[in-house]
Amino acid sequence: xxxxxxxxxxxxxxxxxxNVIKPGTQLPRLNKIYTIREIYITRFSEIALILVEVVNQPxxxxxxxxGFRSSRFRSIDDSYKFADDILRVLEEELVK
Numbered sequence: 001x002x003x004x005x006x007x008x009x010x011x012x013x014x015x016x017x018x019n020v021i022k023p024g025t026q027l028p029r030l031n032k033i034y035t036i037r038e039i040y041i042t043r044f045s046e047i048a049l050i051l052v053e054v055v056n057q058p059x060x061x062x063x064x065x066x067g068f069r070s071s072r073f074r075s076i077d078d079s080y081k082f083a084d085d086i087l088r089v090l091e092e093e094l095v096k
Contacts, residue, residue, distance in 0.1 A: 002036055002039055002047070002049060002070055002073075002075065003036065003039070004036050004037065004038065004039060005035065005036060006035070006036045006075060006077070007033055007034070007035055007075070007076045007077070008033070008034055008035075008036060008049070008073040008074060008075055008076060009031060009032070009033050009034075009073065009074055009076050009085065010028040010029060010030055010031065010032050010034065010072060010073055011030070011031075011072060011073060011074050011085060012030070012071070012072040013027060013028050013029060013030045013072065015027075025056050026054045026055065026056055027054070027068075028051065028054055028068055028072070028073075031085075031089055032053075033076060034051040034052065034053050034054065034073070035051065035052040035053065036049050036050070036051065036052070037050045037051055037052045038050040038067070039067075039070075040067060042067075046069055046070070046071075047069070047070040048066070048067030048068060048069060048070065049067050049068055049069075049070050049073060050065055050067040050068075051067075051068070054068075
């Protein structure tokens with residue numbers, strides 16, 4: 001489970017098919033490490049993370065900064081899975 005202050009790595013930064021991204025919105029970058037600033041449950045019962053390194057304006061309707069789905073991140077505390085991800089990225093780069 002995630003907690004505030006935890007370091008995570010972005011493993012999926014592709015926009016969802018139903019996502020509308022306003023110009024100027026900052027988004028996480030693939031394979032970059034972030035720090036969790038806040039965690040909340042969305043109206044769709046998903047866990048969302050707000051990151052220290054990514055700051056956006058509050059949503060005018062919800063009156064809060066929108067987070068990113070937790071499934072798009074992996075804890076870097078989990079060294080085995082983290083090493084797996086790094087190896088996968090390196091393999092993909094070698095194939096290019």
